[in-house]
Amino acid sequence: MTAETITTAADIRINARWVIPIEPARVILENHAIILQGSRMLALLPQDEADRDYRARETIDLPDHVVMPGLINMHGHAAMSLFRGMADDLPLMAWLNDHIWPAEHQFIGEQFIADGTQLAMAEMLRTGTTTFSDMYFFPELVAQAAHDVGMRAQVCFPLIDFPTAWGSGPEEYLRKGADLIEAWKDDEYITPAIGPHAPYTVSDGPLGDALALSEATGARIQIHLHETAFEVADAVEKFGQRPTGRIEEKGLLGPRTQCVHMTQIDDSDIERLTTSGAHVIHCPESNLKLASGFCPVQKLIDQGINVAIGTDGAASNNDLDLFGELRSAAMVAKAVAGDAAALSAHQALAMATINGARALGREHDLGSLVPGKLADIIAIDLSDPFLQPVYDPASHLVYSNHARAVSHSWIHGVPQLQEGKLTRIDVADLMLRVNDWRDRIRQYQAQ
Numbered sequence: 001m002t003a004e005t006i007t008t009a010a011d012i013r014i015n016a017r018w019v020i021p022i023e024p025a026r027v028i029l030e031n032h033a034i035i036l037q038g039s040r041m042l043a044l045l046p047q048d049e050a051d052r053d054y055r056a057r058e059t060i061d062l063p064d065h066v067v068m069p070g071l072i073n074m075h076g077h078a079a080m081s082l083f084r085g086m087a088d089d090l091p092l093m094a095w096l097n098d099h100i101w102p103a104e105h106q107f108i109g110e111q112f113i114a115d116g117t118q119l120a121m122a123e124m125l126r127t128g129t130t131t132f133s134d135m136y137f138f139p140e141l142v143a144q145a146a147h148d149v150g151m152r153a154q155v156c157f158p159l160i161d162f163p164t165a166w167g168s169g170p171e172e173y174l175r176k177g178a179d180l181i182e183a184w185k186d187d188e189y190i191t192p193a194i195g196p197h198a199p200y201t202v203s204d205g206p207l208g209d210a211l212a213l214s215e216a217t218g219a220r221i222q223i224h225l226h227e228t229a230f231e232v233a234d235a236v237e238k239f240g241q242r243p244t245g246r247i248e249e250k251g252l253l254g255p256r257t258q259c260v261h262m263t264q265i266d267d268s269d270i271e272r273l274t275t276s277g278a279h280v281i282h283c284p285e286s287n288l289k290l291a292s293g294f295c296p297v298q299k300l301i302d303q304g305i306n307v308a309i310g311t312d313g314a315a316s317n318n319d320l321d322l323f324g325e326l327r328s329a330a331m332v333a334k335a336v337a338g339d340a341a342a343l344s345a346h347q348a349l350a351m352a353t354i355n356g357a358r359a360l361g362r363e364h365d366l367g368s369l370v371p372g373k374l375a376d377i378i379a380i381d382l383s384d385p386f387l388q389p390v391y392d393p394a395s396h397l398v399y400s401n402h403a404r405a406v407s408h409s410w411i412h413g414v415p416q417l418q419e420g421k422l423t424r425i426d427v428a429d430l431m432l433r434v435n436d437w438r439d440r441i442r443q444y445q446a447q
C-alpha cells in the first residue's frame, strides 16, 4: 500500500497550539490539527496523526493560538451600531422615548439598515463572532446583507403594536414576516425568526398570531422579557400577572422561545422557564448600562435552563465584542451569586457557543468542534504581552482577552478573518458611509 492510498485529501488543515472544542466540556487539547473539507469539519486529531492520515491543499500554522468554535451572539439590533455613543447615561424608558425612537423615526430606511448592519458585522467578525441574531426593521435587507458577506444569522422580523418605517402595524409586519420565513427557510446561513418586541409593546392579538406562525413554520420566537422592574410592575397592574405568566398563558413560552434579558425574576418565573424548556439570552452589559437589573445566571444554569449570551445593540452596550461580554457575564454572575465559583471560564465559553446553538435549534451543526459539524471556527493569538504567560488559555479568553487578539475566522469553511484582516468587507468604503451617517445624525441632534 502506498502513502497515496492511505491518506485522505482535504481542503484546509489548521495546526493549533491549543484547541478548546467545547464538546466534550472543559477540555483543552494541545498541538492538534483541524481538518476542513468544504463547509464542514472532517477531523480533529494530534498533529503527528494528521501528518500520517491527511493531505491538505492549504495548511495554516497557528503556533501561539487557541482555536475554538466561532462565537454566537444571540441578541442584537445590528444597524443600531450607527447610533453608538449617541445617547448614554439614561434609564431605559427615557433612552427609548426621548432618543432612540425619535432618531429611528428620522433615519431608519433601506440604506441605514444596509450600512449599519455591515458596520455591526465588521465589528462582530473582528471580535470572533460567526453567528449573530438580529431583531430590527427591514429584516429582509439584514438577511441579504449577512448572506452576501457569508455570516450566519438568525433574522427576527420585528412585531410591535405601532407603525414604523417598515410597516403600518402588526398585520403588515406579520404578512411581511411570513414572506421572510418562506424566502429564507431552507438557507444554510440565514434562519428567519419571529421577534415580538416585548410584552408591553405587543398586545394579545398579535402575540397569538406570532404563536400560530411559529407553529405553522417551526420558526423560533425571540422576545425581550423581564428587562426592567418597571415592566414587571406594569404587567402586574395591567394584566394581574407577571410578564412570564402572561407569555406562558398565551402559549408563547416553549422550547422554540428565546427570552432576552430575564432580570427581576423570582422562583415562579424560573419554574415557568424550567417546565417550558424556553431559552434565556443574557445581555449583562446592556442590563448594567441601563441599570435594568441582574439575571441570576448561575441559578438558572443549576436549574437546567439553557442560557446563551448576547451583546444587545451597540446603542446600549456600546460594543459588540462577545469576549468582553463574557468577562462582564462572569464577573456579574459571581457578584449576584455571592460565589466566586459561579459561571466558570469554561461555562462562560459554552454560553457563547454550544448554548447559543441550542437556542437556535442547531446544536447538531454549530457550537463545538466536533467532526461532521459546520466549519465555523476562530483563532485567538495569545502571543502578545497582555496575554502572557499562558497557564490556562480558557482563563485568558474569559478574564484577560483583548478582542483584537482574534486573528482568524472561517464560516462554512470560508475564510472571513485572516491575520486580523477582514476578507469580505471593504472597511475603507464602509467607513466613508459611516462618517456620512455620523454627519447627518449630528446635524439632526443639533436642531
Ligand SMILES: [Zn+2]
Binding pocket: 075, 076, 077, 224, 260, 312, 313
Ligand atoms: Zn434588545
